[in-house]
Amino acid sequence: MPLDVPPAERREFMDNYSSLTGGKGRLMLFAGDQKVEHLNDDFHGEGISEEDGGPEHLFRIADRARIGAFATQFGLVARYAMDHPDVPYIVKLNSKTHLVRTEQAEPLSLQWMEVDQVAELKAENGLRIMGVGYTVYLGSEHEAVMLREAAQLVRRAHRHGLVTILWMYPRGKGVADEKDPHLIAGAAGVGAALGADFVKVNYPRGEDAAERLREAVRAAGRTGLICSGGERMGVEAFLQRLHDQVHISGAVGNATGRNVHQKSLDEAVRFCNAVYAVTVDDATAEEAMRIYRDG
Amino acid sequence: MPLDVPPAERREFMDNYSSLTGGKGRLMLFAGDQKVEHLNDDFHGEGISEEDGGPEHLFRIADRARIGAFATQFGLVARYAMDHPDVPYIVKLNSKTHLVRTEQAEPLSLQWMEVDQVAELKAENGLRIMGVGYTVYLGSEHEAVMLREAAQLVRRAHRHGLVTILWMYPRGKGVADEKDPHLIAGAAGVGAALGADFVKVNYPRGEDAAERLREAVRAAGRTGLICSGGERMGVEAFLQRLHDQVHISGAVGNATGRNVHQKSLDEAVRFCNAVYAVTVDDATAEEAMRIYRDG
Amino acid sequence: MPLDVPPAERREFMDNYSSLTGGKGRLMLFAGDQKVEHLNDDFHGEGISEEDGGPEHLFRIADRARIGAFATQFGLVARYAMDHPDVPYIVKLNSKTHLVRTEQAEPLSLQWMEVDQVAELKAENGLRIMGVGYTVYLGSEHEAVMLREAAQLVRRAHRHGLVTILWMYPRGKGVADEKDPHLIAGAAGVGAALGADFVKVNYPRGEDAAERLREAVRAAGRTGLICSGGERMGVEAFLQRLHDQVHISGAVGNATGRNVHQKSLDEAVRFCNAVYAVTVDDATAEEAMRIYRDG
Amino acid sequence: MPLDVPPAERREFMDNYSSLTGGKGRLMLFAGDQKVEHLNDDFHGEGISEEDGGPEHLFRIADRARIGAFATQFGLVARYAMDHPDVPYIVKLNSKTHLVRTEQAEPLSLQWMEVDQVAELKAENGLRIMGVGYTVYLGSEHEAVMLREAAQLVRRAHRHGLVTILWMYPRGKGVADEKDPHLIAGAAGVGAALGADFVKVNYPRGEDAAERLREAVRAAGRTGLICSGGERMGVEAFLQRLHDQVHISGAVGNATGRNVHQKSLDEAVRFCNAVYAVTVDDATAEEAMRIYRDG
């Protein structure tokens, strides 16, 4: 229990945390902020289900699948959550498009909404908003602005009993290799210094990635580390990698986006359930594959 | 009904929305913010009616024609609306000139007026202000500033029961083709993530534009998509294209500026009525042409 | 009466407006903000009266001559108005020096004082402050900042019953010709969209300037257009040009600085009286020349 | 009495002003802000008294010598004034180091402390803080920021009855010659437009500097002009130049730093007394030399 959660909100925080993590400290995050981050690239095109073309696909998956939480922007929550009131939400507080490439200008993503506004939306509508998320581009020349916003919002969220997840991504001209395991460990440590409950980091490159991720898990300390799902890949490979993350690396979960929502609703739900089983229920990759196949 | 509209303002929001869209969810927006965006280029010159030289021409059209709303800047509303109290207004909250070209510097358009100030103007004068508008230049190096302003103003407008329209325009060195249908779909999705009630996008280039716009309509989800009127063109072609937007693409309307106000008052009114008939009354292009010709 | 003037201040606004414009809607503005804008260049040197070397020269002229108002910075008003309490003042809210040339960096002039602070100075001292002024450099890469400040201060001034004058000057690398009549018309239209009561623009270049200025007068609509006095010129030519501005172009007045204060007190007063006669009393240039010569 | 001093503070302002200027409108300012402006360059090295190595040397001089006021940063006042409660202080509100040279980047010096915080320090500790100071780098590309801060702090200081001194220094790529007398006059005029009670300017270069400074004295008007002490020079030459500033140029005083504190305590006190005699008591340079020699 972080000490910046005030006494009156500690029960609320604990309930949110426990619900998010299946009572086991493990987080299966369905990441759905790509409509801004990747525009329509993840939602339309070859190999992507037609169903994925509209935003409600995300909410339908979140509604029917076993997940820890579904992370998306405030505006989408405001427009769809009345029909999906049981979904546990994480409101992603900043987002940027990928139109300005790193070669053109250093990345900057500013906070769209205040934590108090999220708390108000939650209270007025009785939504199951469990926490907030934010991306920090470490190594950007604008890093100082994002570090400050992140530090402030972690504290503010805690004052409302909300759980915090920081996307810690090294990016900018000063970053030689975004998937260097040692750099990822550094990013995880910064997330801990910012007081986040969870840090979401890139999965390292390389053969021994699962072993090398341990450095980051240790650096994060009491802050739980989860890995981004990364590029599209086959289900079996995905589930095996996830199992390794939890059982070899010591990660407490994962954040998966494209690998979920580019599937049809039915397949996406089965896939989520498989992912959840590995993440929270300690299922093996094989057991999870059965869930994926058989529902 | 977006959930960030507080319960006490939901009736107000619904009335505004219904009035704007003729009770049918369709929006015919008379866009009149070009005195800043294009300086005097749209109001003076060959092929432009002499009547268009002064700002009141816009208000006279808005007063006499069938429109969903007339969008213009706060200052003009403050100076002309006493003589045109029945016009439904959208206050456009930011504007920039076209003097600084994209090749010179990345586009930035900051919010001129606060939503609360619009609400105050409305309340003190009993004006029919139905909502607010704002332009986001996605892909500009200043995108982060505009995304934040847009997210904030959507919420603030909703708290006053006002409807929101976002002009979502990709622009900047990082944007290869502003009229790429896939990019337009991305822009529409960002508008949805920002919580807008309507997004206004460029009409795509190309032969099969009406079909290709469908991707954007889907990406926008519950956020209504309307297309900008674009360059000057013949009335018949305009009305046919509009009909396609609604009936092939699934757009819920249009935003038309130059094609309206560069005409004389009488012709502009007939033209608006024709556009309204296509947009809201499901008239065919031919039926609309009759309205345009015969009044 | 602009609608952003609240009901309780409408009488105050009307009195200020009427006093400023001689009850006829015509404004003779004595512009005295050059101590910042041009440093000491306008106040010392060949052809400039020795009396012009100190700031009080400006106040003495304003005190003795017929003028609509004297525009200068807050600090000078605070330091001299106790001895010149009958002068009608316009407080110029922003100013910059000309040391950074446009070729070096894009122009930016920020607001020095808040409108509320001006209102406080007025109320505490019973001064005749009738309004406020502000310069916008359209086409500067910093245009967005000045547009926002201008929009905000127009509203805020109106809430105090104060009249607003915007200096609308295209300037920056994106501006090919600051004296292009079509561009001046655009600038006038932006002033109208900002809600200003008066816009001050450059006088166009060229033979048929008086005719060509009409486009700007029309674009300004209900916002009164006044021209800057421009470079030093002979009195007779000045008065004739002014007459043309009013009677050919339709401008409602002028803003004159150097052509006034570089003269000795006595001559400056006679000159102002001549200018006032043309501007407000519909005097001919010849009648005004007699006033200038004979006092 | 500036009109932005509210009635309730006019007595306080007058007392501060009178005390600062020896009841004669003349100001001998002991300038001690160089620990930031010049780092340790002015306090350690050849020809500098060993005593000057620590900050208390400045306070000891200020305590024992005849001065109008001692100008230094808030932090030093907070740490030494308990032992030097009789010193009249001016709190210098901004400072920068000289590490970033003008050729590298345009100068910017931001306000460290708010005027209200100075007033609080004064009230809580019964200190003799008479006013505040601030430097504006005219001609810097950041000039707009400093002009705004200066305008605001002058007004805020006046509302507390505090006297204001602006260091008006042209500096930046756009400034060809910082010691051009005509430019110095311009800077003095800007200080007047900002409402300062005193402006501190560079002493002009050249043979007839004392005569040429008159232009600046006139431009400053009711704002008193004082000259910076400038580079180290011999005592006799210094006192003669100072006499000329007052009696030929019409300056109301001087601001002297290095020429004071680089001397031993005893010599510095005698030197201050000599400077004070010329500045306030109309002593001749010869009379002042006797004071300097004999104590």
Add this chain to the structure above:
Amino acid sequence: MPLDVPPAERREFMDNYSSLTGGKGRLMLFAGDQKVEHLNDDFHGEGISEEDGGPEHLFRIADRARIGAFATQFGLVARYAMDHPDVPYIVKLNSKTHLVRTEQAEPLSLQWMEVDQVAELKAENGLRIMGVGYTVYLGSEHEAVMLREAAQLVRRAHRHGLVTILWMYPRGKGVADEKDPHLIAGAAGVGAALGADFVKVNYPRGEDAAERLREAVRAAGRTGLICSGGERMGVEAFLQRLHDQVHISGAVGNATGRNVHQKSLDEAVRFCNAVYAVTVDDATAEEAMRIYRDG
């Protein structure tokens, strides 16, 4: 006692100060902000204890060793201090990564947390937070922003009775040699002008470093000067250098990070105790070596 500590907080300040400095004005600071400043470089790799891989190692050392205070970020305090309630903390208020090198862009480190938020964390949890720290990069083109933040936070901390420590580091293109003793003295003087209770500076380069550091100690005046521990070095050399700093240079202490936490818990505790003995108890280097060896 700095005068910006309000009377009601002077006892609190004095208790904090006395506790921090062992009642002798000497400060042994265990600096633990490197998880951001150096990412994971200081915590993982050759010659670094495995125990140093996780954040709690820092807290365990701080808990068991004799130290003046342990400086680290708010987020880590919030997450670990419940298990280490007896540790005296300094909350480091800003931090940046080293990813953007000085050659790429000028350094900027913004304040993450407000002093009031630190005071709240302390009060709500009964923590032993004694003060706050902040880094200023003098000579950076962003220096003005950090100087302002530092000046403000010193005052704000004092209003809560908290002690302040400023890391004063010259850095940027304008800085030729960060370890020039004369420049270090300048940095120390700026810290004094900012009102800091302690300044932490680089240890100068060169043979006669201990002597040359005296200039900085004098420049800091009543502000205590402490040296950063610098690069990894042998224990004996470290302790001797530390002894020289105190007894030759006149420094009041040291800030040591890597040289502490890269050791195993047991060795780190013995090392801290040795450092503390030299710093506070006037132990010789030899006596301290015995403590290091024997515990």
